[in-house]
Amino acid sequence: MVSYLKRFNWLMFAAMLVLIAVGTTAIWSAGNARAETVFHGMWKNNLATAAVGLVIYLTLSIVDYRKILDWLSTPAYAVAIVMLVLVLLVGSTVYGGRRWLWFFQPSEISKLCVICFLANVAERLRGFGGFCLAGLIIGVPAFLILLEPDLGTTLTLVPATLLMLFVARVWRRGLLTIFAVGAVGAMVVLGAVYEAEKPGASAERRERILRILPLKEHQIRRVKVFLFPEEDLMGAGYNLRQAKISIGSGGFSGKGIGKGETNHLKYLPQAISMNDFIFCVYAEETGFVGSLVLLALFGMLVIPGAWVATTSADGRGRLLALGISTLIFAHVYVNIAMSIGLVPITGLPLPFISSGRTFLVTVMAGLGLIQSVSIHGKETR
Amino acid sequence: MKREASVVSDLSCWATMAVFAIGLIVLAVRLKEVQVDGAADYNYENARQSVRRIQTAGMRGRILDRNGEILAANRHSLSIVCHPEFFQKRTWEATTEAIAQAIGKTGEEIGLSSPIDERLIRRHVNQSLAMPLVVWRDVSEGVLARFLERQYRLDGFSVVETEERVYPQGSLAAHVIGFVGRDFVSSEAGDTRFNFSDRELRGRSGIEIYYDSYLRGCPGERQLLVDARGFAIRERTVTEAGRGPDLRLTLDIGIQRAVERQLVGEKGACVVLDPRDGSVLACASAPTYNLMDFVPVLSQDLYESLAKNPAKPLLNRACGGVYAPGSTFKPLTALAGLSVGFPPDDEYYCSGLFTYGTMKLRCSSRWGHGPVSMRSALAKSCNPYFCNMSVDIGTNAIVRMAREFGLGSRTGIDFGADSAGVVPDAEWKQRVYGERWYPGDLPQMSIGQGMLLASPLQMARVAGALGTGYLVTPHFRAGQAVVRKRLEIPSGDWAIVREGLRMVVNGGTGKRGGEGIRVPVSGKTGTAEVGVGEKKRKNTWFIAYAPSENPTVAVAMVIENGQSGGGTTAPKVAEILKVVF
Numbered sequence: 027m028v029s030y031l032k033r034f035n036w037l038m039f040a041a042m043l044v045l046i047a048v049g050t051t052a053i054w055s056a057g058n059a060r061a062e063t064v065f066h067g068m069w070k071n072n073l074a075t076a077a078v079g080l081v082i083y084l085t086l087s088i089v090d091y092r093k094i095l096d097w098l099s100t101p102a103y104a105v106a107i108v109m110l111v112l113v114l115l116v117g118s119t120v121y122g123g124r125r126w127l128w129f130f131q132p133s134e135i136s137k138l139c140v141i142c143f144l145a146n147v148a149e150r151l152r153g154f155g156g157f158c159l160a161g162l163i164i165g166v167p168a169f170l171i172l173l174e175p176d177l178g179t180t181l182t183l184v185p186a187t188l189l190m191l192f193v194a195r196v197w198r199r200g201l202l203t204i205f206a207v208g209a210v211g212a213m214v215v216l217g218a219v220y221e222a223e224k225p226g227a228s229a230e231r232r233e234r235i236l237r238i239l240p241l242k243e244h245q246i247r248r249v250k251v252f253l254f255p256e257e258d259l260m261g262a263g264y265n266l267r268q269a270k271i272s273i274g275s276g277g278f279s280g281k282g283i284g285k286g287e288t289n290h291l292k293y294l295p296q297a298i299s300m301n302d303f304i305f306c307v308y309a310e311e312t313g314f315v316g317s318l319v320l321l322a323l324f325g326m327l328v329i330p331g332a333w334v335a336t337t338s339a340d341g342r343g344r345l346l347a348l349g350i351s352t353l354i355f356a357h358v359y360v361n362i363a364m365s366i367g368l369v370p371i372t373g374l375p376l377p378f379i380s381s382g383r384t385f386l387v388t389v390m391a392g393l394g395l396i397q398s399v400s401i402h403g404k405e406t407r
Numbered sequence: 408m409k410r411e412a413s414v415v416s417d418l419s420c421w422a423t424m425a426v427f428a429i430g431l432i433v434l435a436v437r438l439k440e441v442q443v444d445g446a447a448d449y450n451y452e453n454a455r456q457s458v459r460r461i462q463t464a465g466m467r468g469r470i471l472d473r474n475g476e477i478l479a480a481n482r483h484s485l486s487i488v489c490h491p492e493f494f495q496k497r498t499w500e501a502t503t504e505a506i507a508q509a510i511g512k513t514g515e516e517i518g519l520s521s522p523i524d525e526r527l528i529r530r531h532v533n534q535s536l537a538m539p540l541v542v543w544r545d546v547s548e549g550v551l552a553r554f555l556e557r558q559y560r561l562d563g564f565s566v567v568e569t570e571e572r573v574y575p576q577g578s579l580a581a582h583v584i585g586f587v588g589r590d591f592v593s594s595e596a597g598d599t600r601f602n603f604s605d606r607e608l609r610g611r612s613g614i615e616i617y618y619d620s621y622l623r624g625c626p627g628e629r630q631l632l633v634d635a636r637g638f639a640i641r642e643r644t645v646t647e648a649g650r651g652p653d654l655r656l657t658l659d660i661g662i663q664r665a666v667e668r669q670l671v672g673e674k675g676a677c678v679v680l681d682p683r684d685g686s687v688l689a690c691a692s693a694p695t696y697n698l699m700d701f702v703p704v705l706s707q708d709l710y711e712s713l714a715k716n717p718a719k720p721l722l723n724r725a726c727g728g729v730y731a732p733g734s735t736f737k738p739l740t741a742l743a744g745l746s747v748g749f750p751p752d753d754e755y756y757c758s759g760l761f762t763y764g765t766m767k768l769r770c771s772s773r774w775g776h777g778p779v780s781m782r783s784a785l786a787k788s789c790n791p792y793f794c795n796m797s798v799d800i801g802t803n804a805i806v807r808m809a810r811e812f813g814l815g816s817r818t819g820i821d822f823g824a825d826s827a828g829v830v831p832d833a834e835w836k837q838r839v840y841g842e843r844w845y846p847g848d849l850p851q852m853s854i855g856q857g858m859l860l861a862s863p864l865q866m867a868r869v870a871g872a873l874g875t876g877y878l879v880t881p882h883f884r885a886g887q888a889v890v891r892k893r894l895e896i897p898s899g900d901w902a903i904v905r906e907g908l909r910m911v912v913n914g915g916t917g918k919r920g921g922e923g924i925r926v927p928v929s930g931k932t933g934t935a936e937v938g939v940g941e942k943k944r945k946n947t948w949f950i951a952y953a954p955s956e957n958p959t960v961a962v963a964m965v966i967e968n969g970q971s972g973g974g975t976t977a978p979k980v981a982e983i984l985k986v987v988f
Binding site for chain 1: 414415416417419420421423424426427428430431433434435437438439441442443445446448449450452453456457632633634635636640
């Protein structure tokens with residue numbers, strides 16, 4: 027027991043608890059700004075979910091992750107695939123995406139399932155064949171999630187899993203090729219949208235270029251807003267502009283908790299102020315100081331997470347810790363970066379801060395697994 | 408403890424940590440750009456989209472007479488307004504409907520019908536959503552009481568206070584005071600800082616317009632915080648609107664009342680000046696109108712009946728009306744004669760008729776005045792004497808003297824609409840009528856007829872100048888610096904003319920102008936014939952100054968369609984002078 031407490035990563039645990047508190051406050055503020063009274067009590071909801079998450083967290087941290095990987099990772103992966111198929115068939119649609127299965131979002135849980143499964147098997151995937159198998163393991167759920175559509179989730183799952191394959195030395199030549207293709211692809215998409223949408227481009231030319239791109243109209247719009255943020259401020263660029271005004275007008279020390287003007291005056295898009303844009307609510311109220319505190323808290327979560335990997339004696343533990351840390355980091359980075367115009371806007375939640383029960387539980391479960399690696403990783407069997 | 412062999416190297420773990428750290432630092436750097444460097448810009452953007460600035464109207468200053476009696480003031484007017492933010496619906500159309508319904512319901516509660524239709528509401532929703540919509544303006548106390556009783560269930564309505572002009576003296580000095588309308592609070596040109604402006608009282612005529620910028624209150628500023636849809640959330644006052652200063656006039660409502668009493672039922676005008684400094688003590692035009700009919704708004708019907716009335720009540724005859732001065736011009740003709748050396752004591756035999764070429768001019772005395780000198784010609788208002796003299800002295804001398812006394816040009820009074828009148832000469836006639844100057848034009852002008860035109864204001868000034876030797880610039884605002892011009896006329900000439908003018912009242916044509924007055928009065932009558940044949944009418948004048956030595960009051964009055972200056976107008980002036988002295 028003493029060694030258990032000793033190996034428990036208290037820094038990560040503390041950072042997590044503070045983040046839950048911060049998130050609950052932000053949800054309280056964002057929810058109060060909504061006209062619908064049902065959102066006013068969302069912060070209590072968040073606390074209750076966090077309590078459930080904490081039970082799962084502690085349970086997973088006590089249990090040796092190896093047992094979990096041995097016994098649960100494969101069935102969990104299978105269940106995840108089934109759920110992802112089910113949600114496409116019978117899920118309910120919210121804000122243009124078919125993401126909800128009854129009371130939860132399968133895509134959020136599936137991310138953790140895919141990482142666990144990959145951590146379990148990655149070391150055994152060797153050569154071209156292993157590479158292809160890995161492609162299937164990641165590709166099938168990623169594709170199903172993309173079909174919902176949920177680009178944001180795909181965008182965080184893919185980097186996390188690719189990193190796992192890379193550190194697990196799964197046919198690196200192929201991986202590097204994929205990185206290269208991905209980078210070139212991104213450049214081509216950006217370049218093409220730039221050419222098509224740049225001021226003075228003819229409509230015909232725009233039509234011709236955009237027809238070739240495998241992107242949906244709303245995705246092209248987001249890329250365009252990313253490239254030309256000053257255009258169409260009342261239309262497609264409205265969200266980004268309001269996000270920047272919220273964050274920027276927070277200034278150095280913020281307007282005070284619960285006093286975010288752009289949020290309470292509903293300039294910030296209400297539909298997503300509690301979820302994808304909650305960082306804006308937080309940053310407006312707490313200012314640059316608050317932003318730095320939040321980044322530091324996330325740093326205290328993901329960097330120790332990766333450090334736990336170095337303490338682990340076996341590769342599966344290392345992969346698990348790295349994969350989960352990277353997933354969380356990807357969420358943090360993309361979510362904050364999109365609201366300040368560093369990456370195109372895409373819908374994905376900010377861990378602990380956004381209101382979303384499935385995601386909160388998923389992230390806490392993931393962190394519980396990292397704790398398990400921290401506690402049990404040094405043991406050899 | 409021996410490490411299990413792992414394909415996952417320590418290096419990859421450390422590299423991953425480094426990536427995390429770099430990523431977070433990138434975010435921090437970018438956040439500093441947005442939140443620290445960009446704070447001012449984004450704060451401005453935030454204010455621009457969420458703050459509406461409103462320029463508010465200040466109270467208009469009052470207008471007082473010289474003794475502080477109120478001629479124009481303000482009263483509070485209460486209006487019931489509707490706040491659109493209480494009726495937010497998903498669509499603008501539904502919002503408009505909800506507002507219309509609420510207005511209807513409130514109207515039933517307070518017993519008034521809705522004065523605005525849906526089109527107006529829609530326009531308000533489109534254009535000034537953040538502002539309250541004024542529904543019932545200037546409600547009565549009864550309505551207000553009913554509203555306040557039920558206010559607890561009339562959400563979204565409230566009472567706002569505005570000011571309305573009041574003219575406690577009614578029609579007194581109506582043409583001088585003028586009236587007001589409403590306009591948006593103006594700001595300096597190109598000032599686009601304000602999203603909305605209140606409407607404030609703005610002068611439309613008379614003193615109200617001439618001293619508009621003086622009387623106008625100092626605008627204040629209110630700010631409304633609006634939400635993303637444009638509904639008002641809360642408001643605050645940034646600067647209180649200031650009250651405009653009071654304007655004290657030189658008018659004396661006692662004298663003004665006396666003047667207007669004399670003009671009741673007449674068409675005409677009268678101006679009373681202090682010839683020492685140019686203050687206008689009274690200035691009236693008849694017929695007149697009640698200023699209270701002009702506030703808060705003049706009804707269309709009333710306006711049309713005033714505008715179409717053949718008696719032209721809207722015309723300010725005192726300053727803007729021009730008349731042939733008739734015989735009241737004769738003192739100037741006399742001074743013109745003296746200025747070129749015409750002997751004043753030489754007698755001229757008046758036969759009752761003056762013939763010049765083919766022209767025949769009758770004298771007021773049918774059988775003639777017999778032998779007259781300059782003094783007696785003034786006293787008896789003998790036409791042939793002056794006609795005869797004019798032929799001797801020529802046009803230029805008379806024109807020069809008329810202009811010396813300010814005729815033919817505006818007086819420079821602090822009032823928008825005063826007429827210059829006309830002092831005709833050959834060049835003028837050629838330009839305006841395209842005709843040459845006939846010999847007959849000169850004797851006509853010498854007795855104030857023909858093309859010569861002057862306003863009562865100008866003639867009051869002439870009367871004052873005859874008494875004091877100084878031509879003053881008249882003014883309405885009290886406390887102004889005296890502007891006056893010394894007339895270059897030898898004292899001997901003054902003596903002769905003043906003696907003549909004293910004789911007018913002392914047994915001459917204007918003897919009724921001095922009856923019952925404690926001080927000696929000097930003056931001159933005038934009976935100007937206008938029109939021909941059927942339309943022939945007489946405008947009767949009396950100009951006077953009193954006391955005869957060192958006068959303190961100068962008067963000019965004209966009555967349209969009178970009998971004679973001495974019979975019609977002089978007694979009226981006497982009544983006025985009785986009030987003054």
